[in-house]
Amino acid sequence: MNEELYPAAPILLVDDELPWLRSLSLTLREATGVNNIIKCSDSREVLGILQRTEVSLILLDLTMPHFSGQDLLPMITRDYPDTPVIVLSGLNQVDTAVRCMQLGAVDYYVKTVERERLVTGIQRAFSMKELRDENQRLKARFLEDHLEFPDAFYKIKSRSQKMRAVLQYCEAVAQSSEPILITGESGVGKELIARAIRCIRCPDGPWVAVNVAGLDDNVFSDTLFGHTRGAFTGADRERRGMIEEAAGGTLFLDEIGDLSHASQVKLLRLLQEGEFFPLGADQPRRLKAKLLFATNHELAAKKESGAFRKDLYYRLSAHQVRIPPLRERFEDLPLLIDHFLQEAADSFGKKKPTAPKELATLLSTYAFPGNVRELRAMIYNAVSLHKSHVLSLDSFKAAIGYCGDDGPGPSPVVAEPAATGEPPARLTFPQRLPRLEETANLVVKEALRRSRGNQTLAATMLGITRQALAKRLKKIVSDA
Numbered sequence: 001m002n003e004e005l006y007p008a009a010p011i012l013l014v015d016d017e018l019p020w021l022r023s024l025s026l027t028l029r030e031a032t033g034v035n036n037i038i039k040c041s042d043s044r045e046v047l048g049i050l051q052r053t054e055v056s057l058i059l060l061d062l063t064m065p066h067f068s069g070q071d072l073l074p075m076i077t078r079d080y081p082d083t084p085v086i087v088l089s090g091l092n093q094v095d096t097a098v099r100c101m102q103l104g105a106v107d108y109y110v111k112t113v114e115r116e117r118l119v120t121g122i123q124r125a126f127s128m129k130e131l132r133d134e135n136q137r138l139k140a141r142f143l144e145d146h147l148e149f150p151d152a153f154y155k156i157k158s159r160s161q162k163m164r165a166v167l168q169y170c171e172a173v174a175q176s177s178e179p180i181l182i183t184g185e186s187g188v189g190k191e192l193i194a195r196a197i198r199c200i201r202c203p204d205g206p207w208v209a210v211n212v213a214g215l216d217d218n219v220f221s222d223t224l225f226g227h228t229r230g231a232f233t234g235a236d237r238e239r240r241g242m243i244e245e246a247a248g249g250t251l252f253l254d255e256i257g258d259l260s261h262a263s264q265v266k267l268l269r270l271l272q273e274g275e276f277f278p279l280g281a282d283q284p285r286r287l288k289a290k291l292l293f294a295t296n297h298e299l300a301a302k303k304e305s306g307a308f309r310k311d312l313y314y315r316l317s318a319h320q321v322r323i324p325p326l327r328e329r330f331e332d333l334p335l336l337i338d339h340f341l342q343e344a345a346d347s348f349g350k351k352k353p354t355a356p357k358e359l360a361t362l363l364s365t366y367a368f369p370g371n372v373r374e375l376r377a378m379i380y381n382a383v384s385l386h387k388s389h390v391l392s393l394d395s396f397k398a399a400i401g402y403c404g405d406d407g408p409g410p411s412p413v414v415a416e417p418a419a420t421g422e423p424p425a426r427l428t429f430p431q432r433l434p435r436l437e438e439t440a441n442l443v444v445k446e447a448l449r450r451s452r453g454n455q456t457l458a459a460t461m462l463g464i465t466r467q468a469l470a471k472r473l474k475k476i477v478s479d480a
């Protein structure tokens, strides 16, 4: 298999000393996994290379025959302002370093003594460039408001602006070499989004998904890193871990917020060093997969409480895709209902039923703690019970708590704030307690507001007949 080039655009190393060029490219390969390098030992060729090839970073020697680094630097920063340049010099001279930075270099290193710092500086320059590129892509996307890879998102049914912004953000960060963290409540579609990102970044590579919730640290390590033969009693064969299975493709770690502390440490090391040791191995192996993570936990809160390591949190959240809960994008309901009706009808071998026109409005009175997955289950249930032409609302009403006279129905007073964001947390009253009649009228108006004026639905919510509601409305109007 051909080795994937990293970074996608090459790094240009410019130095007249060939042995230095060779040893630097080896150092970079070993320490950072960089294998896409152009070595240039003749400074007269630099501008020609830049005209022909887009490079991600330039390492420029200061002292060279023909053109010195100081000659080239202003030309490069003028014509290629988005390409970071790091200057290397044999001498530790503060005034030269300052001059180079004034001319636009992002960093300055003394060649022989600062190799480790140089590697860190290169990684920093990469991250900065990636952030700048991502920023530009995002700006362009928001101005154009179109999707560049609509095919990657074909399974995601949505017409809401919020989701569109999420998809555009996914496009902007998909190519980044940094990990991507996808957050959102359970059932919002995190895995769907993860698969879409994979379709954009490396559609042909393998897709390996691991749910890490509940894995103890030993199982986590063995699953991810694998082991060598004889690593422990019973290890009679080598086992490749999921990281190696995903080489050249994507490794998706789901439920990352549930990871034990010990496993968090191992994951952090993997992210920082880009390499790992299978159990029993004495040589590290390089991470060659792109990483995607998902969680339905509020990781920021877990970080504050100490349940999630701060350093790992910051490492993971460089690119964070937050998927809004369904109740924040009810404009998606008609499309999703239609989609799941078709899907359910196909799976039950039935003709697709017609949805009653009040269905989306009825469902938009509900908070959907289980999000799209809950909606899907409701529709499958309704279609499984369905007999006649138009789908009945009964199973939906039962599912969301409007059960009619004999059912428990939703409680009008909630003692604690609901985790789902369901209003109200507690009924509060003004100083003067409203009369019962006033309160009833307010509740009626609220039901009409939520049902967008649909009296049948409002009556269902209030637990009264449509006639009783009409009578009450007539009275409200005449009393006004």
Ligand SMILES: Nc1ncnc2c1ncn2[C@@H]1O[C@H](COP(=O)(O)OP(=O)(O)OP(=O)(O)O)[C@@H](O)[C@H]1O
Residues within 6 Å of the ligand: 155, 156, 157, 158, 184, 185, 186, 187, 188, 189, 190, 191, 192, 193, 254, 295, 296, 336, 339, 372, 373, 376
């Ligand atoms: N926008 C959407 N269009 C169509 N189907 C969707 C959409 N969002 C979610 N789904 C469907 O809803 C279900 C749940 O989605 P998914 O498994 O991606 O959610 P999740 O956020 O990863 O859930 P969990 O947190 O429980 O792992 C799946 O059947 C998925 O296909």
